[in-house]
Amino acid sequence: MLLNPKKVNNQNQYDKRSPYSMDPFDAPVPGQSLTDEPGKWPWDTPPKFTNVDDAFEHVVFKIDSNQELEDDLDKFLMIGTPVESIVNTIAFTGFANGDWSPDIAELLKFPLSAYFAVRAKDQGFDLVMFNKQDNPTVTDETILEGLKENNPEAHADLIESLIEDVDVAQQELFTEEEEAGSFLNMPATEAEAEPVPEEAMLMIEEGGMG
Numbered sequence: 249m250l251l252n253p254k255k256v257n258n259q260n261q262y263d264k265r266s267p268y269s270m271d272p273f274d275a276p277v278p279g280q281s282l283t284d285e286p287g288k289w290p291w292d293t294p295p296k297f298t299n300v301d302d303a304f305e306h307v308v309f310k311i312d313s314n315q316e317l318e319d320d321l322d323k324f325l326m327i328g329t330p331v332e333s334i335v336n337t338i339a340f341t342g343f344a345n346g347d348w349s350p351d352i353a354e355l356l357k358f359p360l361s362a363y364f365a366v367r368a369k370d371q372g373f374d375l376v377m378f379n380k381q382d383n384p385t386v387t388d389e390t391i392l393e394g395l396k397e398n399n400p401e402a403h404a405d406l407i408e409s410l411i412e413d414v415d416v417a418q419q420e421l422f423t424e425e426e427e428a429g430s431f432l433n434m435p436a437t438e439a440e441a442e443p444v445p446e447e448a449m450l451m452i453e454e455g456g457m458g
Contacts (some may be wrong), residue, residue, distance in 0.1 A: 290346030
C-alpha cells in the first residue's frame with residue numbers, strides 16, 4: 249500500500265526539490281549498510297591514531313613539513329577565517345580518511361584551536377575564534393515565499409483565504425460606520441435632553457390662559 253498514492257500520481261507536476269516529488273521507497277532499507285563489504289570505507293577500518301596527543305602531533309607535523317599548506321593556513325587566519333571552521337574541517341577530514349575515530353576527532357578540537365590561536369597571535373593576525381551564530385528571524389514573507397515555491401496549491405489557497413478575511417473585515421467596518429451615522433444613533437439635542445422645569449411649565453400655562 250502506498251503511503252500517499254496522490255503524491256506518486258502527481259510527481260511530474262512538482263519541482264524536483266519539492267518533498268512531493270520524492271519517492272518514499274527510494275531510500276536504503278534498514279540494515280543495508282551491514283551488507284557492505286567490511287573495510288570498504290576508510291572510516292570502517294581501525295583508526296591510525298587512538299590517542300589525542302598522537303593525532304595532534306600528526307596534524308602539526310603535516311603543517312610544519314608542508315610549506316604550501318602552512319602558507320594556505322596562514323592566509324586563512326589572516327583574512328579572519330574562524331579557527332572553529334579550520335579545526336572542524338581538519339577533525340572531520342581526519343575521520344573520513346580513517347586517521348582517527350569520531351571520539352578522537354572531538355577531543356582533538358581543543359588542542360588544535362589553541363595551536364591556531366597561538367599561531368595567529370604570533371603572526372600578528374586578528375584572531376577570530378568562533379563562527380558567527382546568526383539566528384535569522386522567520387518572517388511572514390519568508391514563509392510565503394517558501395510556500396509558493398514548494399507548495400503552490402497551498403499558497404494559492406492561503407492567499408484566497410487572506411483576501412476573504414480582508415473583505416469580511418472591510419464589510420464589518422463599513423457596517424459599523426453606517427450604523428454609527430444613522431438617524432437612530434444621532435445624539436439628542438440639549439432641548440430634547442434636558443427636561444423643562446415645572447415652574448416654567450406653570451408660567452407657560454398661566455400665560456396661555458390669560
